[in-house]
Amino acid sequence: MESNAGRKVLLIDDEETLLKNIGDFLKVMGYSVFTSSNSTDGLELLRNHSPDLLLLDLHLKEGLTGMQVLKAAKMLKPDLKVIVLSGFGEEEDTKNSCISLGASAFLGKPTSLKSLSETIKNLLEAK
């Protein structure tokens, strides 16, 4: 767990409960976690803290859509690892367009925290 220390993860999701739960979990796992429930604050956090990884919900209630945030984030920080979370199921089309925009992984909600943490770990270690 200590190996995760110093890794910064940014979490953007409009579901407050999920935001809190995943945030708490990642903190327990040893990451520094920044959370935002909207795109504006999320991108602000991205600029200010330059996280290593972004966990992004594809469907955001206000501001930009998940896709737009993904594009913006990759522009701001091209080497940023992005995991896209989607409540619309693991649909091939969406998944492919996210990957082509630079996302590293695509997970359908609900996803188990364990597999989430494994995905994060794999992505960050591959760096």
Added chain:
Amino acid sequence: MNPYSILPLVSSISCFLLGSILFLKRKGSHANIIFSLECLSIALWFIGYALMYSSPSAKVALQYTKIVYLGVIFIPIFFYHFVSVYLNIKERQFIIYSIGVVFVAFLLGTDYLVKDVYSYYWGYQTKAGFLHIYFLCFLFYLSIISLVRLLKELKKLRGVSPIRYNQIKYILAGTSIGWFGSFADFLPNYGISYYPLGGVFITTCVAIIVYSAIRFRAMEINIAITRAGIFAFVYTLVLVIPFIVGGVIRPYVSGTFSHWWIIPLLIGVILASGGPFIYMRLQRKFESRLRAQEFKSHEALRRLSHNMLRFTNLNVLLGLMVHYLVKVLKLRFVAIYLFDRQSEKYILSSAWHSGENIELPQEFEANNYLVEYIYLKKLPVVTEELSLYAPVALTPQIKKLFSDLSALKINTVIPSFLRNNLIGFLILSDRRRKNIPFTQEDLNLLMVLSNEAALAIENAQFHQKEVSTLVEKSKREALADMAPGASHQFNNRLASISSSVELLLLKMENFNIEAHHDEKTKALLKDAKEALELIDNEVYKGKEITSAILKRAKAKVEFQEFNLPTLIENTYKLVMISRSRSGLDRAKELKFNIVCSDKMPDIFASEALLQDVFYNLMDNAYDAIQDKAKIMSQGGNPFFQGEIEVTLSQEDNIIVAKVRDNGIGLTKESHRKLFTPYFTTKATSNKGSGLGLCVIRDFIEMHKGTIACDSEYNKGATFTIRLPIKKEKAHGK
């Protein structure tokens, strides 16, 4: 020429012509040949009269009167012979013909039969000899026997054979008119001055009988007699009035005006040209009374055939047709058979009985001789006519057809053609008021009706298919609209739950339960952990549901390549999701199995339509298993193991998918009707909300594929679908 010769001359020519027509029209019929001879004798009789009236001297007239009697002697003989042949009475005619020859001998060789001639105001007329009275007895004897025989047959045929019954009524009516009108013609033979008017009656009689023999579908007898009566009345007036006028004005004008005969001639010409109009007018007037009922029913049929196209529900349309026909035509039953292209059979689609129930066959094979016969004929088939008017030697097929139709009490079969295809036929019983066959007019109208019905049926079938396709499409669209949003919401809730649960579980893992000594707390924590794990599991089941629904919603109608086994697996999940509410009441959990090789190629097809197809097949299989389980448990076996198995295999460029279940299967009747529109084995409407198999078949046919069913009642059913893997030209909707 003596004007009194005109009537017998006209009668003679008419009877000769009628006899010739009969002889030429119905060659080969023994009875008709004899009746033609009868006509010839009558013609001889009248031509003799005509010549006799115009004779210059009694001596010449005496020669002609022999011609008259040459005809007269044979009239009763031929009639007697005709009746016995017509009624199939096997007897020798030798004796009566011999008697005839004896009379001829007396006629030609002696003056016993014809003694001399009288001279009346119209001309010479035969004077009877002492044998003449014996001849009259002979004539009466033969006539009465013939009449009695006809009456007996008439009684026997009541309700058995309407066409023949009607024919005999014609013969009886004609004979009565002829004889009662012409017996008076013998009066002048005994010195009584009466101008013989028999020609009018005899000609009417011959006309009626010939009409009934050559006309396939004779009109009702009372109508025929009315028509003939009006005709005779009008033309008697046309012929008689000028004579009367001439007789009345002659003494006054002949002195001053030498061409006095121009006046009656003019009147005659005027009357003759006005005759047809008077005739038609009178006929219309009388018939509108006599045939009021018939006109009403024809009007009703016409209205029905006009309104049929408005019906868009096939069952309602067919039901209405049979009901209406039974009522309007006063029949005992009517049934409609429609062609089913899947089974290539004509299937009983609608029937109506009034009163007694007659077991009609459920189907006719397309190569059945009835079907082939009406297909060739393209006209109504009247059972009785098959035997009455068939060529002398009946073919075995027609014989069989006749006996089969008679056994079913089918009176008439009316084909229904659409673009030269026999799409079905109407079966009619005879009328409840027996002995009235269908007239040509009835049958023409029924043909119009049945062809109109063909259009209406096509229209209704098209409409129903269109509606159910539309319903299916709107269901699909509604799902596509709603499913993504709903599943997103649902998945987010699930994500919140699962993350909370997992976080808690994680915390519990890091928490040493055993360190606690309080047993109650320990037990509680253990329970809590189990509960949390259960919740976590359920969450992922929930995710599978939304994912299956989403896949269904996102399936495209457009043709594209996709993996068929995946689609079928997903479809099965959907069936289970929608059915888990009701559950398998009495069966164990269903076994589901997909058998296919790993190297199954992707298929180019419409994912959405095929999903509909497999969904409905598996949904039906589920019902069938449910029904079987119910029966098994009633039989004391509560643990029926239901199975649905989908086998996929490849044959060249075709994927063969077999959906097999071990449910209740189909009865023969259900199996037959399987692909007819809106057929369902399911009693309640809420259950039968799925697509009809006929729409499924359409979907498969859009893929240029085929679907077939193989089933045995109580054993299960297998639906085999064959789909081309690639398509040259896709035509998805």
